[in-house]
Amino acid sequence: MKQDVPPPYTAVARHAVFPTPTHDEAARYNFLTALNKYLSGSIGAGNKIAYDTRVLPAFQAEHGRDPRDRFEIRDAMNQDPWHRYWSALKRNSMEMRQQNGRSITLRQLDELSAKVRQFNEGRDTLQLDPDLPLPHYMNAADIHCMPGSYHGEERPGDMSAGANYDSGLFATTGGGLGALSDGGGQALVEWIRKERPDWKPRRILDLGCTVGHNIVPLALAFPEAEVIAIDTAAAVLRYAHARAQALGARNITFIQMNAEDMSRFPDGHFDWVQTTMYLHELSGKALPRIIRESERVLAPGGLMFHLEQPQYSDDMPLYEQFIRDWDAFNNNEPYWSAMHALDLKQVMEEAGLPRDRQFTARVLAVVDRSIFPQAAEGAEEDHGRAAAWNAYGAWKPEA
């Protein structure tokens, strides 16, 4: 019987600005990939077993009722020795992934910087704004335990945050995002081709683009479209621009901009406003503001599309909500929990996108299945990282 194993790290496609791993650095990522897969797949079910066999019975005995919400489950589970040890292992794997990625990137920083500079210097497709304030929610904690988060710079003009992010996506998703870690972007292309085969958006806007891995496939699929990708962090934008250029996506302009204020763009400017795994990294006030601003810049008949992990609905068991919340409290995702409890449909409605124009869809990463795995869902899912998303979208009414 063939065992279920992840592809090797060396299956990653090395575009022109990708940090080159040594034999041993690749092996270190292979270990982390196997470890993550083991923790979520082979023994992830242990958390539910602990809950069913002892945590829930003890809670019921103490309180005379079931837990009311995911937070009560978390408090109870955080007393369970098995769950605590599992969490500690998983936290370590996240920290080890960061150290390996930073080690790979920073030891070749001079060479990488030179390569990135070649793609960036004198190009009007990269527009940075050194005066842009860092949003408070980006400064609350270093997201996913990335030291320095997306914006940290080891020296002026640095792009290592982007390079490190790109280098490790493969390991944390067990290859689920494919050779260029762009399975999300490829999924967008596949989705729209099925949904509206003849549609040709003239202008596309990607919010919180990080290294541009999700927007490059769209830009390549619509080469005549004018694509704008924004982020508040210069460090990832420098890398994203060079990466996109290296991959031949020359119709993307990367702009350092806060999506809460896109006054630079007129009303109805874009046919498609896109976010991919972005909304959970905002804040309670920023999210609705950004959705409103996105609706404003969206053209009548245009598409707003958000890819996210599933929202916590009343239909989702509280235990599942609890385990999906792990990253919020253990992997520095402080807005994750509140965001996933939002009624996104209502937020979009309040921003001017009526319910009858809204839709949801299940979207799986599109990757070369001869090498890369289909993301596990259900009991073996690596919650928070699974390369399978819910899409929350709307077609803006025609004028």
Added chain:
Amino acid sequence: MSDDSVDWIARAGARAKGKRPNTLHDFNAERTLSIVMALAAEVAVVKERLDTVERLLDEKGTISRADIDAWQATGEAAYERALMTKEYVARIMRGMQQEMEAMQAAPERPMSELSAELRDS
């Protein structure tokens, strides 16, 4: 080193901003686990490197360091190595896996009780 050079070894291990969860409720256990897991990773790295050396020796009889660093596992070799690492992870995680099974087992009595019982039955 130029003025803007970065001490990559020190900076690779930079701390992420944000209070770290004290999951194990014990400083010493947390620190020891971090060291154990880092060592576990390094053993996996050495195993892969040795596997590369063996495969190259099989293929060529003699090798250089450059050969090792350039070699990439593909196809069946990639599968065999991933399997090796999977098996290795399963071995070092045995304690967690067996504790998971224990949670599912019927309640068990201490061996001293069984011992006394079997003596007389």
